[in-house]
Every structure is written in structure tokens, then in C-alpha cells.
Amino acid sequence: MSKAPIRFDGRTAIVTGAGSGLGREYALELARRGARIVVNDLGGSGAGDGTSTAPADAVVAEIQSSGGTAIANYDSVATRDGGERIVRAAVEAFGGVDILISNAGILRNGRFDELTDAQIDAVFSVHLKGAFYVGQPAFKVMKQKRYGRILFTASSSGLFGHPWQANYAAAKAGLAGLSNVVALEGADFNITSNALLPAAWTRLADEIDWGWRAECAQVDDAFAKMTPPSDPARLSPRSVAPLALFLVSEQCRATHGLYSAAHGRYARVFIGATQGWVSAEPSKVTVEDIAAHWERVEERASFTEPLSVYHEVLDTEQARRQQHPAESKARD
Numbered sequence: 001m002s003k004a005p006i007r008f009d010g011r012t013a014i015v016t017g018a019g020s021g022l023g024r025e026y027a028l029e030l031a032r033r034g035a036r037i038v039v040n041d042l043g044g045s046g047a048g049d050g051t052s053t054a055p056a057d058a059v060v061a062e063i064q065s066s067g068g069t070a071i072a073n074y075d076s077v078a079t080r081d082g083g084e085r086i087v088r089a090a091v092e093a094f095g096g097v098d099i100l101i102s103n104a105g106i107l108r109n110g111r112f113d114e115l116t117d118a119q120i121d122a123v124f125s126v127h128l129k130g131a132f133y134v135g136q137p138a139f140k141v142m143k144q145k146r147y148g149r150i151l152f153t154a155s156s157s158g159l160f161g162h163p164w165q166a167n168y169a170a171a172k173a174g175l176a177g178l179s180n181v182v183a184l185e186g187a188d189f190n191i192t193s194n195a196l197l198p199a200a201w202t203r204l205a206d207e208i209d210w211g212w213r214a215e216c217a218q219v220d221d222a223f224a225k226m227t228p229p230s231d232p233a234r235l236s237p238r239s240v241a242p243l244a245l246f247l248v249s250e251q252c253r254a255t256h257g258l259y260s261a262a263h264g265r266y267a268r269v270f271i272g273a274t275q276g277w278v279s280a281e282p283s284k285v286t287v288e289d290i291a292a293h294w295e296r297v298e299e300r301a302s303f304t305e306p307l308s309v310y311h312e313v314l315d316t317e318q319a320r321r322q323q324h325p326a327e328s329k330a331r332d
């Protein structure tokens with residue numbers, strides 16, 4: 001494999017929530033590699049309370065002191081106006097936007113049956129609506145220039161599950177769906193879209209309510225068996241940044257993907273469909289038929305990863321041909 005340096009000279013990147021944690025690391029490393037950066041950060045607490053210009057200013061100062069180019073932006077991603085202003089800042093200062101890392105985030109944990117509207121709305125607004133509010137204007141600019149690299153920040157909480165994070169998990173899983181559609185709509189404009197599932201020890205860890213451990217035995221068992229990482233670098237934002245940067249580089253052609261960077265492992269995460277059981281007469285299928293074919297429904301030895309709704313139909317037709325060769329022959 002080529003180890004040619006991956007550079008971002010001449011590229012403009014917006015990193016939301018770049019005042020601390022993962023976003024800060026992405027912004028610093030992109031700048032080191034030549035990109036011009038819009039360092040966006042609202043500067044509130046991990047739960048999303050308050051505002052401050054200090055975190056974004058500090059990252060801009062750090063970039064500039066090493067000879068890089070960056071401007072600060074303090075708008076909230078959680079409003080349409082804020083999203084527009086973030087993208088306008090990039091266009092006015094640097095003439096466009098080539099890269100968007102949608103990363104800003106907050107946490108508000110609670111039991112599923114006790115989550116309040118305030119907890120649900122705040123988390124959806126920052127993570128899910130924020131990705132639309134910054135993503136839509138950025139996508140418009142990218143379409144005009146026929147170039148773009150978009151990275152949404154999903155989470156293993158959303159794709160795999162984490163107790164007491166139903167609001168956060170739903171928003172993060174929603175981002176996987178959003179990224180899939182942006183990837184399809186961006187394909188003809190040379191715009192890629194992927195979603196990252198990072199893991200890093202940041203201040204968001206302070207927002208986790210560990211009360212779930214007493215109530216969710218199965219997950220607590222896994223938690224208890226985890227080997228504490230002997231090397232803190234395995235959970236540092238530094239360890240996540242290389243995959244994030246590769247995904248927004250010109251060299252990376254991958255799109256429509258989910259990728260995990262956690263504890264030193266870099267992996268593709270995917271959603272597949274088993275070959276399943278294909279009925280010869282779907283209009284006559286009964287509940288008992290489903291029960292009788294349950295093993296086949298669940299059997300994961302053979303699966304596909306459909307690229308769209310219509311690719312899933314093609315996969316189904318393929319499965320039908322395999323399971324009902326006589327019927328398929330008669331039709332052909």
C-alpha cells in the first residue's frame with residue numbers, strides 16, 4: 001500500500017464542535033496537513049448548557065501559532081440560521097467548503113421511560129437537526145463545485161445500543177440514515193458521505209449516568225469483563241483522527257459507509273440483510289409460516305448489503321431465483 005502523505009492543501013474544512021475533544025483534534029490535524037479551517041463551537045457544557053467563545057478561539061490560536069489558517073465561528077449547529085452562518089463564514093473567508101465534519105454533540109442520559117421532551121429535543125436538535133442545518137448549505141456549495149467530502153458523527157450507542165441513551169442513540173442512528181441518502185444524492189457530484197463511530201475519552205464521558213449498570217445485567221456483564229485499556233492512547237481523540245481524516249481526503253473514494261474507530265481498531269460497520277426465506281406465495285403467508293421459517297430469516301451465513309431500497313429488491317429477486325428455481329425458470 002502507498003504511504004504517500006495525505007494532504008489537504010487548498011481545501012477548506014468546516015469542523016463543527018471543534019473547540020474540544022474529537023473535533024479539536026480533527027481541526028488541528030487537518031490544519032497541519034494544509035487545510036483552511038472553520039473552527040465552529042458554541043462553547044457550552046457537555047449537556048449543552050451555556051455558551052463561550054473561548055474554546056473555538058483557543059483552537060484557532062493553536063492552529064495559527066503553528067502557521068496554519070483558521071477562523072472561529074461560535075454559532076449553534078442546532079438552528080437553521082446558525083447552520084447557514086457557519087457555511088457562509090467558510091465561503092466568505094475561504095471561497096467555498098470542500099470538507100464538512102459534522103461533529104458537534106451533547107449528551108443527556110436517562111431511562112427510556114423517563115426521558116423528558118427537553119432531553120429528547122435538545123439531543124435531536126444538536127445531533128440530528130444540526131447535521132441537516134450545516135449539511136444542507138454545505139452540500140449546495142459542494143454541488144456547485146462538484147467536489148465534497150462529508151463525515152457525519154454517528155455512534156456505536158446508536159448502531160449497537162447503550163442503556164439510558166435512547167435519545168442519543170436514536171439521533172446517532174438517524175445520522176447513519178442521513179449519510180446514506182446524502183451519499184446517493186452526492187454521487188454524481190463527486191461528493192462522498194460517510195459516518196464515523198468514534199470512541200474517545202473526552203468530557204462527554206462525564207455526562208454518562210452509570211446508574212444503568214444496576215439495571216441492565218447483560219450489558220453490565222460485558223462492561224465488567226472489559227480489560228481497562230492499559231494504554232490511555234487507545235482512547236485518545238488522537239487515535240480517532242487518522243480514520244476521520246482519511247475519510248474526508250481526496251484519496252478516499254469510499255462513500256455510503258459506516259466506520260468505527262474505537263480502542264485502536266479501525267473497522268467497517270455495516271447493515272446487511274440475510275438471504276431470508278422467500279415465499280412463493282407472499283399473499284398467503286401466515287404467522288405460523290414465519291415461525292416455521294424463523295431459522296432461515298435469522299441465518300446470517302449469507303447476506304447482502306443493499307446500496308438502496310431498489311438494490312434490496314434486486315437482492316430479493318436473486319434470493320427468489322435461488323429458493324424457487326423452477327418458478328424463476330417458468331417466468332424467464
Ligand SMILES: NC(=O)c1ccc[n+]([C@@H]2O[C@H](COP(=O)([O-])OP(=O)(O)OC[C@H]3O[C@@H](n4cnc5c(N)ncnc54)[C@H](O)[C@@H]3O)[C@@H](O)[C@H]2O)c1
Binds near residue numbers: 020103155197202204
Ligand atoms: N467521545 C466518544 O467516545 C464518542 C463516542 C461516540 C460518538 N461521539 C460523538 O463525537 C462528537 C464529539 O464528541 P466529543 O467526545 O469530542 O465531545 P466534546 O464535548 O469534547 O466535544 C463536543 C463539542 O461540540 C460542541 N457543541 C455542542 N453543542 C453545539 C452546538 N449546538 N453548536 C456547535 N457546537 C456545539 C461543544 O461545545 C464541544 O466543544 C459528538 O457528536 C459525540 O456525540 C463521541
